Amino acid sequence: MGKASFYVSQGMSAHIKTPHWHYQYQQGRAQPEPYTTQVHDTTVPGRKEEGNMDYYGQFLKEKHEGKYAGCRYPNLVEIHGGMPTDYFAEVTPELMLAVFRGEEDLTLMELSRIARYNGIPLSVLTCPKLIMLDMGRRRHRRMVAEVDSLYIKLKCMAREGNQKAEKYLEWASWEQQRFMGAAHNNRLSYGHYLVAKEEMQNYILFAAPKQEKRGIEARKGGAE
Numbered sequence: 001m002g003k004a005s006f007y008v009s010q011g012m013s014a015h016i017k018t019p020h021w022h023y024q025y026q027q028g029r030a031q032p033e034p035y036t037t038q039v040h041d042t043t044v045p046g047r048k049e050e051g052n053m054d055y056y057g058q059f060l061k062e063k064h065e066g067k068y069a070g071c072r073y074p075n076l077v078e079i080h081g082g083m084p085t086d087y088f089a090e091v092t093p094e095l096m097l098a099v100f101r102g103e104e105d106l107t108l109m110e111l112s113r114i115a116r117y118n119g120i121p122l123s124v125l126t127c128p129k130l131i132m133l134d135m136g137r138r139r140h141r142r143m144v145a146e147v148d149s150l151y152i153k154l155k156c157m158a159r160e161g162n163q164k165a166e167k168y169l170e171w172a173s174w175e176q177q178r179f180m181g182a183a184h185n186n187r188l189s190y191g192h193y194l195v196a197k198e199e200m201q202n203y204i205l206f207a208a209p210k211q212e213k214r215g216i217e218a219r220k221g222g223a224e
Helices: 003-010 055-064 074-079 093-100 108-118 122-126 138-159 163-184 190-207
Strands: 015-017 021-026 029-034
Touching: 055 093, 074 093, 074 108, 074 122, 074 190, 108 122, 138 163, 138 190, 163 190
Parallel strands: none
Antiparallel strands: 015 021, 021 029
C-alpha cells in the first residue's frame, strides 16, 4: 500500500509535501494542490496553527545553500519532501531540519519508522554516502523505465479526457524531464528514483475515477 492510500484508508489528517504539490488528508479524502516554493499558508482549513510556515521552502533554501552537506543521512535528505519523513518519525519539522544541518540526531526507532512506512531498507537511510544508480546496470535501467511507464500511463489518461490527469500532467512533465535528465547523465540518486516513482503513482491514484461503494441490491418483491 502506498503512502497516499495508507492515509486515506486510515482517515488520517496530515500533510505530505512533494516538490510540486501536497496532499491534504482530511476526513479520509485527499485534495491534491499545486505546490510552490514561495512562503504560503498551509494551515488545514478550519484549524488555526500558530507559527505556521513553509518548512519545505526553508528546506530547499538551506539545501541550496549547502547547509546539509555534512548530514549523516544524505539519502534521507534526498527523499525529504517527496516522501513522509518527519511525520512517520513522529518529530517536528523544525527538528528534522536541525537533523539535516547536523545539529540534532534521530533515534534508531525514528529512522526505523521512516524506513518501514515508506518501504525503504533501513540500511539506505543510515548509509553515510549518497546512493547513486548506475545506468550501466540493466536492473537500474529497468527501474528508470518503470517510472517512465508510469508517466506514459498518466499521459494516456490525460489524452482520454481525464481532466485531473491533465492537471497533474503539467506538474509531472517538469519532474519527469528532470528525472530522465539525471538518468541520461548518470547522476540519478536512489532517493530521486524513489521520490519520482512515488509522485507518479500518486498522480495516477488521485486521477483515477473513484469507484462507488458496493451496497445491498434491492430485491424484487421485498422480504418474504
